[in-house]
Amino acid sequence: xxxxxxxxxxxISQILQEVDFKDRIIGYSINxxxxxDRISLYSLEEVFALLNAPYPQIDFNQLAMWVRDVIKDEKLxxxxxxxxxxxxxxxxxxxxxxxxxxxRLIQCKLDV
Amino acid sequence: xxGYTGKILRINLTSRRVSTLKTSDYEQWGGGHGxxxxxxxxxxxxxxxxxxxxxxxxxxxxxxxxxxxxxxATARTEVQGIGVQLYPFEWFTRSGFGGRFxxxxxxxxxxxxxxxGKAESPVWVDIRDGNVRIKDANALxxxxxxxxxxxxxxxxxxxxxxxxxxxxxxxxEKSTQRPAVLTxxxxxxxLCRVASLIHDAGNAxxxxxxxxxxxxxxxxxxxxxGTGNIAVADPxxxxxxxxxxxxxxxxxxxxxxxxxxxWANMPSNLRSFPLPMLTWERPQQSRPQACMGCQAACRxxxxxxxxxxxxxxxxxxxxxxxxxxxxxxxxxxSLPAAxxxxxxxxxxYASETPDVAKQAADxxxxxxxxxxxxxxxxxxxxxxxxxxxxxPGKQIDCDLPFDEYGNYDFxxxxxxxxxxxxGIGDDLAExxxxxxxxxxxxxxxxxxxxxxxxxxGVGMHFDPRTQVEWGYGSILGDRDINEHGFCPLxxxxxxxxxxxxxxxxxxxxxxxxxxxxxMTPFExxxxxxxxxxxxxxxxHIAKLxxxxxxxxxxxxxxxxxxxTQYPDFFNWAAQDYMGITGEGEPKFFNAVTGKNxxxxxxxxxxxxxxxxxxxxxxxxxxxxxDVQFADYIYELPxxxxxxxxxxxNENGExxxxxxxxxxxxxxxxxxxxxxxxxxxxxxxxxGWPTRSTLESLGLESVADELEDKGxxxxx
Numbered sequence: 001x002x003x004x005x006x007x008x009x010x011x012i013s014q015i016l017q018e019v020d021f022k023d024r025i026i027g028y029s030i031n032x033x034x035x036x037d038r039i040s041l042y043s044l045e046e047v048f049a050l051l052n053a054p055y056p057q058i059d060f061n062q063l064a065m066w067v068r069d070v071i072k073d074e075k076l077x078x079x080x081x082x083x084x085x086x087x088x089x090x091x092x093x094x095x096x097x098x099x100x101x102x103x104r105l106i107q108c109k110l111d112v
Numbered sequence: 113x114x115g116y117t118g119k120i121l122r123i124n125l126t127s128r129r130v131s132t133l134k135t136s137d138y139e140q141w142g143g144g145h146g147x148x149x150x151x152x153x154x155x156x157x158x159x160x161x162x163x164x165x166x167x168x169x170x171x172x173x174x175x176x177x178x179x180x181x182x183x184x185a186t187a188r189t190e191v192q193g194i195g196v197q198l199y200p201f202e203w204f205t206r207s208g209f210g211g212r213f214x215x216x217x218x219x220x221x222x223x224x225x226x227x228x229g230k231a232e233s234p235v236w237v238d239i240r241d242g243n244v245r246i247k248d249a250n251a252l253x254x255x256x257x258x259x260x261x262x263x264x265x266x267x268x269x270x271x272x273x274x275x276x277x278x279x280x281x282x283x284x285e286k287s288t289q290r291p292a293v294l295t296x297x298x299x300x301x302x303l304c305r306v307a308s309l310i311h312d313a314g315n316a317x318x319x320x321x322x323x324x325x326x327x328x329x330x331x332x333x334x335x336x337x338g339t340g341n342i343a344v345a346d347p348x349x350x351x352x353x354x355x356x357x358x359x360x361x362x363x364x365x366x367x368x369x370x371x372x373x374x375w376a377n378m379p380s381n382l383r384s385f386p387l388p389m390l391t392w393e394r395p396q397q398s399r400p401q402a403c404m405g406c407q408a409a410c411r412x413x414x415x416x417x418x419x420x421x422x423x424x425x426x427x428x429x430x431x432x433x434x435x436x437x438x439x440x441x442x443x444x445x446s447l448p449a450a451x452x453x454x455x456x457x458x459x460x461y462a463s464e465t466p467d468v469a470k471q472a473a474d475x476x477x478x479x480x481x482x483x484x485x486x487x488x489x490x491x492x493x494x495x496x497x498x499x500x501x502x503x504p505g506k507q508i509d510c511d512l513p514f515d516e517y518g519n520y521d522f523x524x525x526x527x528x529x530x531x532x533x534x535g536i537g538d539d540l541a542e543x544x545x546x547x548x549x550x551x552x553x554x555x556x557x558x559x560x561x562x563x564x565x566x567x568x569g570v571g572m573h574f575d576p577r578t579q580v581e582w583g584y585g586s587i588l589g590d591r592d593i594n595e596h597g598f599c600p601l602x603x604x605x606x607x608x609x610x611x612x613x614x615x616x617x618x619x620x621x622x623x624x625x626x627x628x629x630x631m632t633p634f635e636x637x638x639x640x641x642x643x644x645x646x647x648x649x650x651x652h653i654a655k656l657x658x659x660x661x662x663x664x665x666x667x668x669x670x671x672x673x674x675x676t677q678y679p680d681f682f683n684w685a686a687q688d689y690m691g692i693t694g695e696g697e698p699k700f701f702n703a704v705t706g707k708n709x710x711x712x713x714x715x716x717x718x719x720x721x722x723x724x725x726x727x728x729x730x731x732x733x734x735x736x737x738d739v740q741f742a743d744y745i746y747e748l749p750x751x752x753x754x755x756x757x758x759x760x761n762e763n764g765e766x767x768x769x770x771x772x773x774x775x776x777x778x779x780x781x782x783x784x785x786x787x788x789x790x791x792x793x794x795x796x797x798x799g800w801p802t803r804s805t806l807e808s809l810g811l812e813s814v815a816d817e818l819e820d821k822g823x824x825x826x827x
Contacts, residue, residue: 021498035574049435057753
């Protein structure tokens, strides 16, 4: 992943595992017919899946905090923050954060 | 009686007596739901019975347009009776399904079927034109819905291949068509309250739990084959109307995959694209599949052979687990062996709807389970599992394999457990609210919203705190309304931010007026479409809710125009975006029936049907105090996320704005109910219909019965 050093084994483990109920983050996937589906997200993989859906909604700042405080990946959290402050619009922000998380997941898995 | 066959089939399973009702006795109600409600009112003397009581009557009704060439109204069928799914009351309710059952019933010479009583042992009904037989179903009992249909097709064909001649009547009538079969699966046999009726591969009558009702009657299936036709009053006018609709309100097929095509999947929107689904499916190799006579083809048959003919909640209820917990995890896990990271990222982005989501749809259809219940129920169970409350040896003992969440094994075991009432399946077969009640969690989980079932025990579809017409219509009625007529008002401005540079092509004021101009008799009040905080309990919103009830009760549920296409207010293919609604519905109705019904006449008939339904609920025991959302709708604000951008009018100025976060204020909602009951002419203390209102609609006998039971609303 560009400009992001490989995380420690401990952080890799955090990134690839599910969190507990109290640590979950909530997102929404909007569908034309079934409305907004509330989704409890228990892993970074699930966050990526939501952001890869057609019309995802998630609180970006809350996501950055979650990555920092729950997943304990400060570097990824900082990069998400950088995207947020650029205020690129909802759709572009979603795609950029999705890409960041996707690359991070790949990086972690290749380093396992 | 052009459009009607003139006969309704009446089957008493207790006495095994088959008789006929004259459609003309009920023709004033139009068709479908209107006739079904009137039949129910006449035939069920004690309306306080349980849905499982043999005296419960189930009606299966078509409309005069069923089986004709009317655009978007050829194939829906309406099912009614006392449902067993709703909580805490088993309301008289409805559900509908598509496919070819309705048309085939008409071709056989029947406008509908009335089911009464309970058979001593399992039976199925074999209808071949006017020849009706009640047959032993012991050999079918235990089969899934697909096996049942295949077995009946095989029997009907005399063991020959599909396409062979099948004798249908006494006078040598014959057909090469397969019978259209409506059946229950193992879930219905187990009297699950969340059991569906299934027809063909993926047509489900889900809400209400009519699968369980059929199971309680020992009725496995109804099979119908018809060789007749339907009298159309003015065939030229009908063909002209179809061509007019196709030319002016649908996209040319060569515009498929254009920038407009995404809007063709917008409910409600008359459309022509065969849609391998841009929104509720991820793009995948598929070909279109349509109900009989429908130009839209909103379902698909897929390359892998899973999920065929299923759509909407059926193919979506397991998407989030299957995608997030299953497919992405598998792709990530396969990384070291799967090539470079760039290639893998491309694979992640290109992820199609996982096959397992479609396989889950197939399981629900085969076992006959309502996927709407599973959509909120499965995430609820996972949350309980993650809380440490549910699992092996936990407070709620459950051996579902949550380490397989998102995979096939999990959903297969869940559906089998519910269908057979095995283990925790015995709780879940009662529906998630009743299950939570058994676990002692209902009050807490409906206060926190962990269990996202907000009205009558049914899962949230659109949020009552923001999409008020949806939520208010549901709680003032009997179920999640599942009527998408006003969805474009909030879906288009919301989705536009993702895909449409410049936003919606009309102003918020113009947008609201495009809708309100057709909402007779309230067409002079565009503030009905004002979703602002200040307006959410107003008399304007009362009119919006009332109009939606009237339109749906007649044009959607009685004439059986398909909800995926009607009302068509805002149409991307039409000049000035003005959809077909208002002009199209009566044009088709009158061409078929030879009547001279106006759009406004239909709305007034819808008001009459809505009043009859409220009289039935009143006789079942409803009081205005029962009309309450789950606590979290009052206690918690709607989420900021998932909020919709909608037309609002603040201080006289229209704009598109994101609505919420907001909750429903209990006191103000009570004031709204009073306002609504006043508009309807119902008693404001009770919510019961008044004699004067009922008599003004020609419902004197209904008023008499309410008076006999001491249930007339105060004037």
